[in-house]
Amino acid sequence: MINVGVFGYGTVGSGVVEVLTENASLIERKVGDKVNVKWILDLRDFPGDKHEKKITHDVKDILNDPEVKVICETMGGTGAAFEFTKEALKKGISVCTSNKELVASHGPELLRLAKENNCSYKFEASVGGGIPIIRPLQDCVTADEIEAVIGIVNGTTNYMLTKMTNEAAEFDAVLKEAQKNGFAEANPDADIKGYDACRKIAILSSLVYGKTVNYEDIHTEGITNISARDIKYAKALGLKIKLLAKYEKLDTGAYALVAPHLVPVSNPLYHVNEVFNAILVRGNMLGDAMFYGRGAGKLPTASAVCSDVVELAKNVGKNLHCDWVDEPVKLDGLKNSKKAFFIRVGAELKKEAKENFKVVKEVHLNYYDEYAFVTDVMTEEEFEAATAKVGKLINYIRIEK
Amino acid sequence: MINVGVFGYGTVGSGVVEVLTENASLIERKVGDKVNVKWILDLRDFPGDKHEKKITHDVKDILNDPEVKVICETMGGTGAAFEFTKEALKKGISVCTSNKELVASHGPELLRLAKENNCSYKFEASVGGGIPIIRPLQDCVTADEIEAVIGIVNGTTNYMLTKMTNEAAEFDAVLKEAQKNGFAEANPDADIKGYDACRKIAILSSLVYGKTVNYEDIHTEGITNISARDIKYAKALGLKIKLLAKYEKLDTGAYALVAPHLVPVSNPLYHVNEVFNAILVRGNMLGDAMFYGRGAGKLPTASAVCSDVVELAKNVGKNLHCDWVDEPVKLDGLKNSKKAFFIRVGAELKKEAKENFKVVKEVHLNYYDEYAFVTDVMTEEEFEAATAKVGKLINYIRIEK
Numbered sequence: 001m002i003n004v005g006v007f008g009y010g011t012v013g014s015g016v017v018e019v020l021t022e023n024a025s026l027i028e029r030k031v032g033d034k035v036n037v038k039w040i041l042d043l044r045d046f047p048g049d050k051h052e053k054k055i056t057h058d059v060k061d062i063l064n065d066p067e068v069k070v071i072c073e074t075m076g077g078t079g080a081a082f083e084f085t086k087e088a089l090k091k092g093i094s095v096c097t098s099n100k101e102l103v104a105s106h107g108p109e110l111l112r113l114a115k116e117n118n119c120s121y122k123f124e125a126s127v128g129g130g131i132p133i134i135r136p137l138q139d140c141v142t143a144d145e146i147e148a149v150i151g152i153v154n155g156t157t158n159y160m161l162t163k164m165t166n167e168a169a170e171f172d173a174v175l176k177e178a179q180k181n182g183f184a185e186a187n188p189d190a191d192i193k194g195y196d197a198c199r200k201i202a203i204l205s206s207l208v209y210g211k212t213v214n215y216e217d218i219h220t221e222g223i224t225n226i227s228a229r230d231i232k233y234a235k236a237l238g239l240k241i242k243l244l245a246k247y248e249k250l251d252t253g254a255y256a257l258v259a260p261h262l263v264p265v266s267n268p269l270y271h272v273n274e275v276f277n278a279i280l281v282r283g284n285m286l287g288d289a290m291f292y293g294r295g296a297g298k299l300p301t302a303s304a305v306c307s308d309v310v311e312l313a314k315n316v317g318k319n320l321h322c323d324w325v326d327e328p329v330k331l332d333g334l335k336n337s338k339k340a341f342f343i344r345v346g347a348e349l350k351k352e353a354k355e356n357f358k359v360v361k362e363v364h365l366n367y368y369d370e371y372a373f374v375t376d377v378m379t380e381e382e383f384e385a386a387t388a389k390v391g392k393l394i395n396y397i398r399i400e401k
Numbered sequence: 402m403i404n405v406g407v408f409g410y411g412t413v414g415s416g417v418v419e420v421l422t423e424n425a426s427l428i429e430r431k432v433g434d435k436v437n438v439k440w441i442l443d444l445r446d447f448p449g450d451k452h453e454k455k456i457t458h459d460v461k462d463i464l465n466d467p468e469v470k471v472i473c474e475t476m477g478g479t480g481a482a483f484e485f486t487k488e489a490l491k492k493g494i495s496v497c498t499s500n501k502e503l504v505a506s507h508g509p510e511l512l513r514l515a516k517e518n519n520c521s522y523k524f525e526a527s528v529g530g531g532i533p534i535i536r537p538l539q540d541c542v543t544a545d546e547i548e549a550v551i552g553i554v555n556g557t558t559n560y561m562l563t564k565m566t567n568e569a570a571e572f573d574a575v576l577k578e579a580q581k582n583g584f585a586e587a588n589p590d591a592d593i594k595g596y597d598a599c600r601k602i603a604i605l606s607s608l609v610y611g612k613t614v615n616y617e618d619i620h621t622e623g624i625t626n627i628s629a630r631d632i633k634y635a636k637a638l639g640l641k642i643k644l645l646a647k648y649e650k651l652d653t654g655a656y657a658l659v660a661p662h663l664v665p666v667s668n669p670l671y672h673v674n675e676v677f678n679a680i681l682v683r684g685n686m687l688g689d690a691m692f693y694g695r696g697a698g699k700l701p702t703a704s705a706v707c708s709d710v711v712e713l714a715k716n717v718g719k720n721l722h723c724d725w726v727d728e729p730v731k732l733d734g735l736k737n738s739k740k741a742f743f744i745r746v747g748a749e750l751k752k753e754a755k756e757n758f759k760v761v762k763e764v765h766l767n768y769y770d771e772y773a774f775v776t777d778v779m780t781e782e783e784f785e786a787a788t789a790k791v792g793k794l795i796n797y798i799r800i801e802k
């Protein structure tokens with residue numbers, strides 16, 4: 001029997017317990033041994049919960065139990081989660097997690113600690129919720145040079161953009177509704193400002209490189225500037241606005257970026273709507289492959305955590321290698337990366353806009369107070385320079401191919 | 402250095418050599434050792450080819466070379482490919498393949514042989530071309546009960562149906578054009594009659610079960626009955642016709658099926674067009690995840706074969722377990738599976754149709770010689786019985802949710 005401890009009995013943690021319990025016989029077949037939830041760590045009590053007796057408030061109960069071989073860290077954050085994970089790994093207990101903040105901040109350090117102690121650290125659920133993406137990147141697309149990883153990796157913003165598109169609604173109204181329906185947090189900054197997506201693309205690009213891409217170095221724009229007018233322009237262009245988390249390797253250098261993009265119907269990400277997530281992986285031989293599914297939610301995320309549990313339970317006492325070393329890598333290719341931009345300026349700046357940008361298409365929607373257009377393909381650096389000359393844009397959105 | 406032999410220097414085989422050569426340094430990093438193509442088996446000579454000197458016509462040159470640790474079987478068919486694979490495995494040489502016929506016919510036997518000889522048999526490229534699907538099913542979605550696997554797994558038919566949809570063209574015209582463009586074979590039966598998709602869903606459902614689903618037991622309908630009129634009706638219903646290869650586990654029993662289906666816009670398979678493939682995997686916890694990409698083609702397929710080479714090269718002398726034993730399993734749940742049908746009958750049979758089917762929607766397109774309608778959800782058995790009473794349908798298409 002493989003005994004498991006669960007750190008944090010919140011949404012994901014209770015989902016993990018549910019999956020391990022409900023699918024116990026199937027998981028036993030996969031592992032070749034019973035997997036048993038022995039302990040649940042939480043500050044709260046859960047009177048009446050059917051796993052009530054497994055709850056402890058003291059992490060030592062779990063860490064000092066020699067029967068515990070695997071821990072699911074579903075606490076979140078980089079405080080206690082970090083300390084407890086380190087202590088577990090030091091004792092040779094494998095840990096799997098859904099905690100993207102912790103993986104993005106301390107992933108390689110924890111991977112090294114796991115290796116030193118003949119155990120493993122796994123984080124399939126940290127990106128894309130239930131969608132298998134960490135394992136496919138590490139173990140499936142192994143014969144290809146990865147040229148790009150482009151994801152819709154935040155369900156809240158994708159839900160909001162889908163609503164804005166379908167209902168021609170304004171950002172604030174949709175945010176309020178999303179909060180009411182539980183699709184957005186009371187403090188929505190991590191989602192709408194792109195921070196969550198930023199951590200996820202930091203993890204994915206680190207895995208592509210095998211070195212650490214610091215999430216703080218990633219240029220990150222959220223969707224807070226996207227208005228109902230932008231959506232109307234997007235429709236007029238036959239495009240959809242999506243918050244993309246991108247990693248791309250160009251001859252001029254690699255970069256990572258989180259920003260809203262206009263996506264054409266020919267791109268499979270165009271069709272990823274509502275709370276769904278998808279990650280497109282471009283290999284130099286494979287071409288584009290896309291991984292699609294539920295990027296959040298209790299059971300899908302728990303499913304991914306438990307797929308790690310299965311692998312860890314099959315490999316107790318062994319280190320599962322992860323090709324990500326604790327060495328920083330700077331991705332400074334953004335300024336030289338080329339793309340077209342959709343731009344809106346005040347009507348009074350039309351002349352300056354036409355002088356400084358190569359306008360390939362004007363978009364007329366009877367908003368006489370502004371001038372909207374699509375530029376030719378240009379570098380980010382050229383875009384910055386032209387923008388400075390024009391003075392002030394109402395908004396701009398990058399166009400994805 | 403890990404030496405590799407390639408059996409068959411056709412489209413996929415030459416792609417494998419190209420991937421292993423072009424991406425050599427990346428593959429070396431992944432494997433931790435150089436991977437070298439030492440031999441290529443083909444009946445033909447390739448004068449002027451840069452790998453000309455590696456060509457042999459005699460399989461013994463390869464099988465008797467103790468330096469060869471991995472073989473890529475990209476010959477196809479179940480004759481020589483089967484014999485050579487068995488001989489290789491008996492000598493402890495691991496084999497990976499893109500050969501779906503061989504895997505569907507003899508997969509578990511070859512897996513057993515590999516196990517007995519401390520080597521491995523891998524077949525990522527046998528389904529979905531470049532799309533990672535075998536590994537995700539085996540190693541990623543491991544904590545879920547798989548409730549369904551629904552794929553567009555044949556690029557030729559998807560290309561043809563896309564063309565018919567976009568251009569309102571007839572089947573024969575599109576087939577001719579596909580043959581001219583190299584998207585369909587001179588003898589297109591394997592594709593258009595669904596045989597290719599049948600082998601692929603046999604492999605996927607065997608992996609779900611861990612036992613052998615015989616492809617000959619799978620009810621298989623191709624797309625040869627799909628006409629321009631069907632496409633027009635589909636459009637009127639807001640649906641798209643897709644050739645789906647399905648495995649589904651119901652309370653009333655599991656089944657596998659290959660048949661054209663009407664797919665709604667809310668299903669992500671609706672958006673899979675042209676030669677692209679996608680496989681939707683439904684887990685009881687995960688919900689729907691979809692794997693999308695190029696289901697065929699030289700380099701995408703070779704990319705998948707080479708991902709197997711990477712894994713085999715890292716595990717020389719070891720058996721990589723595959724949960725598929727040589728034991729037959731009968732999936733007889735089709736007759737009790739429920740769905741709605743779209744049905745067309747001659748106008749003279751309208752009364753009989755309305756008497757025997759529960760019509761929930763009529764579709765009127767000014768074809769006065771026929772009567773077209775959508776049924777309520779019914780079992781396949783009920784459908785058969787009602788059809789027998791009506792006498793003759795012009796066509797029928799199952800409706801997917």
